[in-house]
Amino acid sequence: MRAVARAQPNIALIKYWGKRDTEQNLPAVGSISITLAELFTTMSVEFDDALPADSLVVNASENPAMLPRVSRCIDAVAGARRPRAAIASESNFPIAAGLASSASAFAALVVAADAAAGTNYGRDELAGLAGRASGSAARSLYGGFVELANDDDGIALSTLCPPSEWPLSVVVAITATGPKAVGSTEAMETSRKTSPFYARWVDQQQADLDEAREAVNSRDFQKLATVAEHNCLKMHSVMWASRPPMVYWNATTLECMDAVRQMQAEGVPVFFTIDAGPQLKAVCESAAVDEVCERLAATQGVAAVMVTGLGGGAGLIEND
Numbered sequence: 001m002r003a004v005a006r007a008q009p010n011i012a013l014i015k016y017w018g019k020r021d022t023e024q025n026l027p028a029v030g031s032i033s034i035t036l037a038e039l040f041t042t043m044s045v046e047f048d049d050a051l052p053a054d055s056l057v058v059n060a061s062e063n064p065a066m067l068p069r070v071s072r073c074i075d076a077v078a079g080a081r082r083p084r085a086a087i088a089s090e091s092n093f094p095i096a097a098g099l100a101s102s103a104s105a106f107a108a109l110v111v112a113a114d115a116a117a118g119t120n121y122g123r124d125e126l127a128g129l130a131g132r133a134s135g136s137a138a139r140s141l142y143g144g145f146v147e148l149a150n151d152d153d154g155i156a157l158s159t160l161c162p163p164s165e166w167p168l169s170v171v172v173a174i175t176a177t178g179p180k181a182v183g184s185t186e187a188m189e190t191s192r193k194t195s196p197f198y199a200r201w202v203d204q205q206q207a208d209l210d211e212a213r214e215a216v217n218s219r220d221f222q223k224l225a226t227v228a229e230h231n232c233l234k235m236h237s238v239m240w241a242s243r244p245p246m247v248y249w250n251a252t253t254l255e256c257m258d259a260v261r262q263m264q265a266e267g268v269p270v271f272f273t274i275d276a277g278p279q280l281k282a283v284c285e286s287a288a289v290d291e292v293c294e295r296l297a298a299t300q301g302v303a304a305v306m307v308t309g310l311g312g313g314a315g316l317i318e319n320d
């Protein structure tokens with residue numbers, strides 16, 4: 001009745017932004033991401049009928065605010081008539097790093113809940129369940145380059161390339177450590193309802209997905225860099241044009257973008273991507289990682305840099 005699972009965050013290169021069904025939390029567009037290696041969330045779920053209610057501890061502190069979403073996710077896996085659960089999660093990276101801690105958390109949660117309840121779902125079904133809790137979490141069930149496609153019933157996940165076959169590195173430049181102003185769930189809905197660019201964003205996504213998939217399949221770094229930066233800036237344009245506008249960048253985010261541009265001009269194989277927060281993620285070929293780290297760490301306003309390679313998907317580490 002107790003299981004522990006581990007999952008890594010992922011970073012989208014072709015972004016999920018907008019929902020086609022808010023009830024089922026189904027995305028309006030497909031996405032392509034990379035799963036990270038050295039950063040992870042460890043999640044334990046213990047079912048016990050003697051408990052008065054579910055409880056959630058995140059990084060050693062009670063977290064009642066997140067509990068309803070976590071309980072709903074466990075209901076989706078184990079059924080609403082399941083025993084009460086004690087849930088504990090621990091991440092080895094700061095939540096303020098803007099690394100989609102919800103993706104690794106919900107991916108690890110569905111794996112742990114499935115094992116503790118003995119439901120034995122397959123990976124695709126678990127991805128669907130994680131995605132209902134947080135769209136990006138579905139991708140953390142898989143390793144390396146991952147595509148999330150929309151299909152008639154929901155979503156379909158596939159690995160485009162395992163991490164060992166194209167071992168890129170990611171350098172995260174931390175440009176601010178406070179909590180973000182608007183969470184992704186709310187911000188996506190504001191974009192869908194108010195941004196004049198939203199419909200075009202959705203229309204164009206398939207072309208970006210096709211281009212990025214081709215780039216991954218042919219290990220074409222320049223092609224991937226071009227389409228990933230375009231897709232990222234297009235998503236932020238949708239946000240900027242929303243009412244109220246949502247601008248997640250700060251001055252240091254722009255300084256980092258400029259540092260990446262300078263490196264590109266010098267021939268360093270690197271590109272940037274930015275999610276719903278101010279941190280810049282630089283994706284580079286492994287040989288360039290020291291240079292990228294040094295240059296971003298030396299960029300004015302950068303508080304810290306974190307480095308990681310690409311890794312495998314969520315997995316079970318204990319099952320009593």
Ligand code: DP6
Pocket residue numbers: 011012014015016017025031100102133134135136137184185186275276
């Ligand atoms: C900008 O997966 O956090 O990181 O489904 O509402 O929980 P919900 O949203 P979430 O959104 C992630 C948005 C993004 C892009 C991406 O990861 O694809």
